[in-house]
């Protein structure tokens with residue numbers, strides 16, 4: 145087999161075989177196939193697309209290019225939730241203990257954040273002592289004992305994807321549905337998921353800016369998952385404005401605790417119940433979505449979800465008493481209010497730009513090695529659709545610096561107040577196979 149023939153076949157729009165796709169991924173991973181051929185292949189795929197079979201083969205070839213986490217010693221169906229990323233996305237912090245409280249095993253491998261989207265591990269590390277440097281055995285034991293644990297990226301997972309993603313980034317081939325879908329799904333499968341719930345974000349703060357593109361990506365991933373034997377479903381949720389009110393690591397932990405007590409922001413609460421119900425059904429802990437939702441609401445009400453969060457934090461070295469006293473989280477030295485310049489209704493809050501504003505305070509990383517400030521960030525006092533009077537606070541800034549003029553300016557530029565009230569949509573679509 146020769147790579148040049150595989151490239152030409154894709155260029156001409158013909159369907160590749162499993163063997164041809166495996167030949168490419170194996171050869172590219174071990175260095176036999178050079179970057180220039182892989183980049184040509186990616187470009188041909190960008191223009192010619194891939195069939196459902198090709199997408200499934202590519203995904204599994206990437207899964208098999210490196211280590212795979214073996215979660216077979218964990219009892220029950222391991223359902224993983226994946227979000228395509230957004231601003232102030234606090235869902236994982238709430239969902240993990242919440243569904244674990246219904247005995248759904250949550251064995252989560254997570255990462256740190258880069259850019260304006262924060263990583264789950266960074267957020268959890270705002271809890272004093274909490275760490276994710278545990279062995280795979282400890283990880284599995286914790287999930288069996290208490291149903292929830294988070295481990296940092298271990299092993300050499302999907303090296304083919306790492307290499308190919310890096311190449312796509314510099315060859316104009318990131319934005320290809322089959323390549324994005326196989327990239328994301330390969331990582332979830334290598335991390336051991338039996339079933340997958342996808343939260344595909346759409347809007348300014350998301351990777352996919354339009355509902356049409358988000359829908360294409362969601363369908364592609366759901367199809368791949370189901371074709372390779374992992375029960376998969378997706379929802380398309382709004383990321384035109386940030387999710388919830390808090391943006392920033394410690395602030396989001398506080399928001400998660402409030403949500404686990406049933407006192408969180410409406411949108412975050414609704415998203416968590418929607419995703420959580422799907423997870424509970426996929427894990428076969430409820431028969432219908434309605435039953436699942438009721439059970440989730442019950443463990444919020446009776447305190448079991450919050451208690452699960454405490455146990456989870458303590459199992460991994462964290463100070464579980466933060467759930468009773470959120471002032472134990474890192475506290476910023478200063479707060480500032482961003483006041484509305486006119487009266488009306490908030491009609492737009494540009495998610496990615498608000499994310500950048502929070503990064504200017506030190507809440508996010510510009511490069512991989514940056515150290516982030518876990519105390520700083522933003523709290524939105526108004527969300528899209530809310531009425532506001534001139535002079536009222538739109539946003540509270542939590543900072544460790546006295547001069548926040550650039551942050552204030554950026555926020556004001558990216559929140560629109562107008563005469564007409566718009567009603568935001570949170571969940572645009574639910575996609576099953």
Ligand code: URA
Pocket residue numbers: 309318323324325327328351
């Ligand atoms: N995120 C991924 O993990 N892979 C892609 O290809 C794009 C976004």
Ligand code: CA
Pocket residue numbers: 231232233234387388389390391396399412
């Ligand atoms: Ca939030």
